[in-house]
Amino acid sequence: NAGVTQTPKFRILKIGQSMTLQCTQDMNHNYMYWYRQDPGMGLKLIYYSVGAGITDKGEVPNGYNVSRSTTEDFPLRLELAAPSQTSVYFCASSPSYREGYTFGSGTRLTVV
Amino acid sequence: AQSVTQLGSHVSVSEGALVLLRCNYSSSVPPYLFWYVQYPNQGLQLLLKYTTGATLVKGINGFEAEFKKSETSFHLTKPSAHMSDAAEYFCAVRINSGGYQKVTFGTGTKLQVIP
Numbered sequence: 001n002a003g004v005t006q007t008p009k010f011r012i013l014k015i016g017q018s019m020t021l022q023c024t025q026d027m028n029h030n031y032m033y034w035y036r037q038d039p040g041m042g043l044k045l046i047y048y049s050v051g052a053g054i055t056d057k058g059e060v061p062n063g064y065n066v067s068r069s070t071t072e073d074f075p076l077r078l079e080l081a082a083p084s085q086t087s088v089y090f091c092a093s094s095p096s097y098r099e100g101y102t103f104g105s106g107t108r109l110t111v112v
Numbered sequence: 113a114q115s116v117t118q119l120g121s122h123v124s125v126s127e128g129a130l131v132l133l134r135c136n137y138s139s140s141v142p143p144y145l146f147w148y149v150q151y152p153n154q155g156l157q158l159l160l161k162y163t164t165g166a167t168l169v170k171g172i173n174g175f176e177a178e179f180k181k182s183e184t185s186f187h188l189t190k191p192s193a194h195m196s197d198a199a200e201y202f203c204a205v206r207i208n209s210g211g212y213q214k215v216t217f218g219t220g221t222k223l224q225v226i227p
Contacts, residue, residue, distance in 0.1 A: 042219040090155055098163050100146050103155030
């Protein structure tokens with residue numbers, strides 16, 4: 001099983017550029033999440049979704065957007081990239097709130 | 113508000129020694145608790161979880177954790193450290209608050225295993 005697949009693994013953006021981080025899962029999980037991880041800061045929730053067509057903001061949503069048109073896919077859009085968005089981004093999914101998350105391998109983004 | 117505190121951002125143990133990673137949480141409702149492990153340049157992997165029932169929870173790779181409500185703790189232990197245990201460990205707490213599932217992660221503890 002592939003689990004949660006994130007692409008790309010690495011990306012360098014210039015300030016003001018935009019990009020989409022892709023996330024897909026093949027476990028038929030309803031819940032999906034986007035986190036960013038900064039050194040010494042743990043993980044911060046950007047957006048989450050409880051099913052296709054339903055998304056909501058997490059702790060740090062500014063500068064990002066998401067969509068969830070299918071159960072499998074949960075892309076994260078960065079508009080007008082800023083240096084503060086330099087981070088490692090993780091997508092995760094879970095079948096319910098009782099279960100732990102399955103994480104992707106991450107996307108390391110640098111904004112210069 | 114809920115929070116998670118991991119005591120010690122770095123912990124060093126000798127190979128074969130006891131591993132103890134500390135996690136304390138604050139929550140006004142019964143929590144679900146999780147431990148994750150992250151190896152370099154990888155995503156987080158679930159080690160174990162507590163939802164309800166038995167307070168001593170066993171996970172993968174020989175790790176276990178005990179939920180102590182009176183101490184609001186969920187410390188992670190392993191009797192004998194192995195070199196392959198060197199990684200970063202994250203405690204997380206999840207509560208159901210009016211239908212919104214909020215998860216808070218600790219800031220992580222890096223475990224070094226000394227040969």
